[in-house]
Amino acid sequence: MATAAETAKHAEQEQVRRRWLLSTPALIIIFVAAIGPLFVMLAYSFMAKGDYGDVKFGTFSLDGWTSVLFQRDIFDDTLGLADAHLSILWRSLRLSFYTTVLTLIFGFPTAYFISTRPPHTREIWVFLVTIPFWTNLLIRTFAMQQVIRNEGLVNTALIWLGIIERPLQIMHTDVAILLGMVYVYLPLMVLPLYASMEKLDFRLVEAGYDLYASRLQVLWRIIIPLVKPGIIAGSILVFIPSLGAYVIPRILGGGKNMMLGNLIELQFGSGRNWPLGAAISITLMAMVMVALLVYVRNATRSGAGHG
Amino acid sequence: MRWKTTAAAAAIAVLALAGSAAAEGELNIFNWGDYTNPELIKKFETQHNVKVTVTDYDSNDTALAKVRAGGHGFDIVVPSANYVPIWVKEGLLLEARPDQMENFKNVDQRWVDVPWDPGRRYTVPWQWGVSGIGVNTKVYGGDINTSAIWLDPPAELVGKINVEPEMTDVLFATIKYFGGDWCTKDLEVLKKVRDKLVEAKPKWLAMDYSVTEKLPAGDYSAVYYWNGAIMRSRLKNPDIKFGYPKEGYPVFMDSVAILADAKNVDNAKLFMNFIMDPENAALISAFAKYANGIKGSEQFMPEDMRTAPELVVPAEFEKAGEFLTTCEPDVQELYTRIWTEIQK
Numbered sequence: 001m002a003t004a005a006e007t008a009k010h011a012e013q014e015q016v017r018r019r020w021l022l023s024t025p026a027l028i029i030i031f032v033a034a035i036g037p038l039f040v041m042l043a044y045s046f047m048a049k050g051d052y053g054d055v056k057f058g059t060f061s062l063d064g065w066t067s068v069l070f071q072r073d074i075f076d077d078t079l080g081l082a083d084a085h086l087s088i089l090w091r092s093l094r095l096s097f098y099t100t101v102l103t104l105i106f107g108f109p110t111a112y113f114i115s116t117r118p119p120h121t122r123e124i125w126v127f128l129v130t131i132p133f134w135t136n137l138l139i140r141t142f143a144m145q146q147v148i149r150n151e152g153l154v155n156t157a158l159i160w161l162g163i164i165e166r167p168l169q170i171m172h173t174d175v176a177i178l179l180g181m182v183y184v185y186l187p188l189m190v191l192p193l194y195a196s197m198e199k200l201d202f203r204l205v206e207a208g209y210d211l212y213a214s215r216l217q218v219l220w221r222i223i224i225p226l227v228k229p230g231i232i233a234g235s236i237l238v239f240i241p242s243l244g245a246y247v248i249p250r251i252l253g254g255g256k257n258m259m260l261g262n263l264i265e266l267q268f269g270s271g272r273n274w275p276l277g278a279a280i281s282i283t284l285m286a287m288v289m290v291a292l293l294v295y296v297r298n299a300t301r302s303g304a305g306h307g
Numbered sequence: 308m309r310w311k312t313t314a315a316a317a318a319i320a321v322l323a324l325a326g327s328a329a330a331e332g333e334l335n336i337f338n339w340g341d342y343t344n345p346e347l348i349k350k351f352e353t354q355h356n357v358k359v360t361v362t363d364y365d366s367n368d369t370a371l372a373k374v375r376a377g378g379h380g381f382d383i384v385v386p387s388a389n390y391v392p393i394w395v396k397e398g399l400l401l402e403a404r405p406d407q408m409e410n411f412k413n414v415d416q417r418w419v420d421v422p423w424d425p426g427r428r429y430t431v432p433w434q435w436g437v438s439g440i441g442v443n444t445k446v447y448g449g450d451i452n453t454s455a456i457w458l459d460p461p462a463e464l465v466g467k468i469n470v471e472p473e474m475t476d477v478l479f480a481t482i483k484y485f486g487g488d489w490c491t492k493d494l495e496v497l498k499k500v501r502d503k504l505v506e507a508k509p510k511w512l513a514m515d516y517s518v519t520e521k522l523p524a525g526d527y528s529a530v531y532y533w534n535g536a537i538m539r540s541r542l543k544n545p546d547i548k549f550g551y552p553k554e555g556y557p558v559f560m561d562s563v564a565i566l567a568d569a570k571n572v573d574n575a576k577l578f579m580n581f582i583m584d585p586e587n588a589a590l591i592s593a594f595a596k597y598a599n600g601i602k603g604s605e606q607f608m609p610e611d612m613r614t615a616p617e618l619v620v621p622a623e624f625e626k627a628g629e630f631l632t633t634c635e636p637d638v639q640e641l642y643t644r645i646w647t648e649i650q651k
Contacts, residue, residue: 051636052397151525171526273647
């Protein structure tokens, strides 16, 4: 009947409207707190820098963007590549990559271990993995410093054992930053890995052994393809915050070995170059976005493959 | 029922806040980290019934950026001499006229007509000191009265040096190292300065602030840093010795100022007057180990400070010390660019 159809249509419209109204608060927060500031950053990156920080409003300038990659020599005024920024960018990418690989190497067996425990004990193991999150990141980083410093745990122990004679210089090096990041981001790798390993059908593993597959073949051709979404999710979760890490390189790197996060902070602080800081921030975000796009494409492909 | 309790709690909270704001209650100090004696604060709190909150910053630029951004809620800031004119020019400071305060008579004549605040209309002295060399003599036994310790480091010290991350101090010593004058525009000197810093930086371990902890602990074997912090390191580890760079070293003074948008101006003024009392000034120095610029405070200071090699400049090095002044904006710009280049 026409009236019934109309009522149904009406009800549906009503529901759509209600849904929109209900999501308005969330949308407003997203726009005001997340997307709005991005536009501010974008606008700032195209303005001239103020004398003591800040920007000169309304003065258009591309200096912020050109100085992301280029710099003018102080003495002969030639334009060259900003090797300072490039080396920091390279360090960020390299350290984030190593962090991802190392957390994967340590996280994979951990997640496998947890997911092969009896179901009722798994929760306890997952719970144990999350314990470091109870403590503030800053404190965990300072704790790391106590472990690796020249008169810290590692060096004192090694000297006492007679393995080395003088302390290993770990603090204030890239290795220190790497250690700190692996330690802090490991749970972010373990949890998604565990989530997808838990769903793994271990009958497939048994079937593999029944068909005379070696252990390596089982791992390589059965387990890894099946938990690939977890590996990718974990890698993304580790790689992205590593790229923007600030506290860890600040404390363990000694203010000399900067990463992108520190470079951005420098521009808004003593560098007094906000447009450049804004431009680097947006560059960092673009890099993260590319990484995410690759992930989404990969995830949909593997999703289609395994139904 | 629950919302009523919440509302009541909120109302009480609001009343409490309003109450504390109305009482003579508060003072918010924004000062360098590890620089304020808690005993001094406690004494001020009990004497004037004021609750003091101290917040740290780690560089002049950080402080300037934060206060310029607004909404900081601070009443007092302690900028270095070469930054005071910037704060004044930007309209960030209140002309508090400390020169008319009761205790102003105690300020050492040397620190009254200072170039950054002639006649002291905005600021009162907090502490002054020099940047110099701190070396762990167990690691290196040679001459330490030279900037070569960190600009051309001896092999024993390579990779164990910390240099203070303060642009003006680092450039000052390096310019002097090449015989230039502070605020020079001489590109030949500045090119040497830049090249030397770029060459020396890989030989440093860090550019960090945690010297009082890491120098005595052996994480650093040499530092270019402020004398008070090096003295505190020496008190923890007697192997640390202080050196005055004979090529030239910067003298600094940090001064207490009231912010133009301070909410507790009366308390801030009380505090200004309070720290010009010799006994209280001595408390400032007893903690951070820098001299303070208030006459008569020496008699209240611990004995070890009156004779400390870090504070009593030997006659032969007295001339090498020079006060840091604010350079012209174009020179400043040039220096900032050199500084940015070595921030790799």
